Amino acid sequence: MKDLRKDFPILSRLVRGKPLVYFDNAATTQKPRQVLEALIGFYENHNANIHRGVHTLSDEATQLVEESRTKAASFIRAPKPSQVIFTRNATEAINLVAHSWGRKFLAAQDEILLTEMEHHSNLVPWQMLAQEKGVRLRFIPVTAEGTLDMDTASRLVSPKTKLVAFTAASNALGTLNPVERLISLAKQAGAKTLVDASQWTPHLPTDVSRWDCDFLAFSAHKMLGPTGIGVLYGREELLDAMPPFLGGGDMIQRVFLERFTPNVLPHKFEAGTPNIADAVAFGAALDYLSAVGLMAVREHEKALTRRALEIFRAEPEVAVYGPADVEARGGVVSFNIEGLHPHDVGTSFDLDGIAIRAGHHCCQPLMMRLKVAGTARASFYLYNTLAEVEKLGPALRKTREFFKKTTAV
Amino acid sequence: MAEGDAELQDLYRDVLLDYFRSASRKGKVEPADCHSHGINPVCGDEVEITLRLGPQGSIQAIRYQGHGCVISQASSAMMAEALEGSSLSRARELVGIFKEMMLSGSERKLLPTELEALAALEGVRKYPMRVKCATLAWNTLLQGLSSPAAAGEFQEVE
Numbered sequence: 001m002k003d004l005r006k007d008f009p010i011l012s013r014l015v016r017g018k019p020l021v022y023f024d025n026a027a028t029t030q031k032p033r034q035v036l037e038a039l040i041g042f043y044e045n046h047n048a049n050i051h052r053g054v055h056t057l058s059d060e061a062t063q064l065v066e067e068s069r070t071k072a073a074s075f076i077r078a079p080k081p082s083q084v085i086f087t088r089n090a091t092e093a094i095n096l097v098a099h100s101w102g103r104k105f106l107a108a109q110d111e112i113l114l115t116e117m118e119h120h121s122n123l124v125p126w127q128m129l130a131q132e133k134g135v136r137l138r139f140i141p142v143t144a145e146g147t148l149d150m151d152t153a154s155r156l157v158s159p160k161t162k163l164v165a166f167t168a169a170s171n172a173l174g175t176l177n178p179v180e181r182l183i184s185l186a187k188q189a190g191a192k193t194l195v196d197a198s199q200w201t202p203h204l205p206t207d208v209s210r211w212d213c214d215f216l217a218f219s220a221h222k223m224l225g226p227t228g229i230g231v232l233y234g235r236e237e238l239l240d241a242m243p244p245f246l247g248g249g250d251m252i253q254r255v256f257l258e259r260f261t262p263n264v265l266p267h268k269f270e271a272g273t274p275n276i277a278d279a280v281a282f283g284a285a286l287d288y289l290s291a292v293g294l295m296a297v298r299e300h301e302k303a304l305t306r307r308a309l310e311i312f313r314a315e316p317e318v319a320v321y322g323p324a325d326v327e328a329r330g331g332v333v334s335f336n337i338e339g340l341h342p343h344d345v346g347t348s349f350d351l352d353g354i355a356i357r358a359g360h361h362c363c364q365p366l367m368m369r370l371k372v373a374g375t376a377r378a379s380f381y382l383y384n385t386l387a388e389v390e391k392l393g394p395a396l397r398k399t400r401e402f403f404k405k406t407t408a409v
Numbered sequence: 410m411a412e413g414d415a416e417l418q419d420l421y422r423d424v425l426l427d428y429f430r431s432a433s434r435k436g437k438v439e440p441a442d443c444h445s446h447g448i449n450p451v452c453g454d455e456v457e458i459t460l461r462l463g464p465q466g467s468i469q470a471i472r473y474q475g476h477g478c479v480i481s482q483a484s485s486a487m488m489a490e491a492l493e494g495s496s497l498s499r500a501r502e503l504v505g506i507f508k509e510m511m512l513s514g515s516e517r518k519l520l521p522t523e524l525e526a527l528a529a530l531e532g533v534r535k536y537p538m539r540v541k542c543a544t545l546a547w548n549t550l551l552q553g554l555s556s557p558a559a560a561g562e563f564q565e566v567e
Contacts, residue, residue: 016416341478343452344421347539351416359452373453373476402417403426403479 001300004292005383007032018353021388026171026199026332026379027357028221031285035224038284042277049273051250065276068283069266075286076197076216077207078233082265085232085239086279090198091121093217093232094165096269097194098125100242101215102163108134111160113191115140115148115177116369117170120362122196122217126165140166142369146173146322150181157189164193168200172361172375173322174305174332176204183213192238198222202381203301203330205294208233225285226278232269239265246271297382301331304380304389308333311393317400321375331380334361337400342376348399349376354391420532425483428526434489436472445553447545454481456546458489458553467496471550478542480533485546487530491523492550501554504547511540 005011008030013020022030042064048057050065066081073081087093102125106112112126116139130137138161140153148166157164164186169176179195186193194215197206202223208216215238219230234242244251244262249272253261262268289297305326312320317338323329337345346358359374360367367374378392441459448455454477463469471493473485488507492500503523510520510527511534520528533543 341454341476343454343478343539343542344480347420347536348417350536351420364453367453398414398417402414402421 001292001296001382001385004032005385007034007288008383009033009036011383015353015355016351021352021354021384021391023378023380023384023388024355024357025381025384026222026361026377028227029202029224029381030383031226032224032288034288035226035281035284039226039277039281042280046280047277050276051267061276061280064280064283065274068279068286071283071286071290072231073233075206075290076201076218076231076233077209079209080236083233083236083239085234085266085269086274087217087230087232087269088228088275089221089230090196090217090219091125091230093215093230094122094194094196095125096232096245097215097217097234098129100245100269101192101238102126102129102135103133104241104243106133106135106162109136109160110162111136111138111158113138113140113153113156113161113164113166113186115166116142117146117148117173117175117363117366118165118167119171119196119198120364121198122165122167122194123365135162136160142173142366145324146170146175147328148175148177148182150178153182154185157185157191159189161186161189161191164189164191165196166194167196167198169197169203169330169332170322170363170366171199171332171379172334172363172366172377174329174334174379175322176200176328176330179211179213183211187212199330199332202289202297203294204298214238220278220282220285223285224288225282228275229278229282236265239269242269244268244271248272250274292382300382301380302326304384304386305329305331305333307386307389308378308380308392311389311396315393315396315400318396321370332377333379334375334377336372336375337396337403340399340403342374344403345376345399348402349395352391352395352398354378354395420536421479422529422532424526424529426479428483428486428490428529429479431486434472434486434493436474438470438472443553445549447549447552449477449481449541449545451541452478454478454542454545456481456485456549458485458546458550460550460553462497465496467494468492468500469494473546477545478539480530480539480542481545484527484530484543487526488546488550491527495523497554501551504551507547508544510534511543 046060048061050062070081073084141149192214195213197218201218214235216233221227250267251271253263319336321334342358357377438459438461442462443460456475460471471489
């Protein structure tokens with residue numbers, strides 16, 4: 001892993017006069033030169049609209065986007081590239097399912113099973129659907145350790161359950177959820193499944209064919225790719241049965257003055273000129289990650305997380321959230337210093353050049369469950385080093401001592 | 410003192426930390442003539458401002474409660490202290506002066522007597538992400554004043 005840092009230009013910059021330590025990877029990751037070059041290279045050499053031109057540039061641009069789609073499909077082991085729909089991000093992918101599948105196939109009294117640890121992106125679209133259709137939302141509780149209470153989960157599914165939608169990995173706790181058990185639980189009840197893989201796909205191998213999920217959503221920007229491009233994977237027969245989400249552009253096959261016939265997959269769900277350049281650069285990010293290998297990424301993150309947990313646990317007055325076992329969690333470590341607001345912790349770390357996240361991580365219900373206003377969070381990726389993790393200890397101690405000294409009555 | 414400490418010291422000045430732990434104007438005025446609730450959705454910080462008007466419409470008592478970081482709590486406490494006793498029109502004026510100081514960086518010497526303690530928040534201006542912590546209570550109060558006797562609701566939006 002040590003040699004790949006040179007691929008990331010931003011890692012050599014200073015923040016407040018100190019070397020940047022970027023530990024906010026669960027929010028977005030940095031981009032390697034290969035991705036930046038793909039983006040510039042596209043605009044410099046191939047820029048044109050896709051799927052409609054007969055000229056060379058349009059043909060090249062179309063091919064580049066479709067190559068990225070094929071790469072994304074193979075990255076998640078999707079049977080066909082046409083099952084990969086490009087969206088703006090995971091949030092839009094989930095909204096697409098709620099609007100298109102949810103509106104058509106769900107009715108009052110149906111139930112959607114979610115978890116208490118969902119990101120707002122996999123919560124609010126279902127709340128909106130529930131308001132509109134009278135659908136009932138139910139929630140798998142989170143245990144004190146930050147894992148899903150699977151006993152209660154099995155009691156919550158019933159023939160009324162039409163969808164089980166859950167995050168594969170928690171952005172706030174780091175918890176890796178039992179994806180296959182949740183999917184099999186849903187299947188027993190005849191429910192469809194949606195996996196929010198935003199925090200999984202960048203860090204661990206994703207296999208939609210083995211999982212046999214119905215929908216899966218993730219974002220490129222959390223896996224070395226550019227912002228503004230995400231993926232919805234769906235089971236073919238479900239996508240075929242779903243009405244278009246947005247109208248116009250590529251989603252059309254034939255249009256008459258008063259009606260239209262929708263295009264085939266994946267174009268049916270890709271209205272308007274898509275985010276062509278970012279889709280192309282996303283392909284470069286997938287190439288990069290594939291070359292490094294996700295198992296290597298996982299092992300590296302485990303080493304960083306193990307050391308970070310040791311550091312946090314050795315400090316008095318520091319609470320760490322989520323599972324104790326590194327095997328049960330991704331590279332996300334959420335913590336609080338007793339009596340201190342996470343924002344004050346975040347600013348103090350920033351003064352040392354350490355970028356961490358502070359706040360509710362778009363999981364307000366989970367924060368209520370943990371009875372905290374928010375947490376500070378360090379999240380790791382393949383370019384972080386053990387030497388960087390070692391900086392957490394001094395930063396923690398400095399922060400705790402400073403506020404203790406000055407707030408003591 | 411370590412290097413990082415000097416920067417922390419500049420942002421979190423002692424007077425600010427004193428206000429953070431001071432409880433003198435923490436709580437709720439009941440019944441209140443003006444009541445408003447503010448939330449910063451980005452971090453989840455919340456503040457509730459209540460006040461009672463005295464004769465001639467001056468602010469007789471003002472209290473704050475809620476939860477938040479050192480900066481938002483200290484700023485709330487300083488605001489309550491600065492505005493108690495002011496007329497409503499003067500209070501609006503002071504809110505305007507404070508917000509201008511935080512947002513546009515006007516000089517410290519221009520601060521009126523009532524707001525002198527607020528100079529302790531100058532350091533926050535170097536951290537744009539934290540300015541909304543400092544202004545939350547002030548914007549919330551302003552919202553409440555625009556609909557006195559009614560519950561004002563304010564959201565600080567990025």
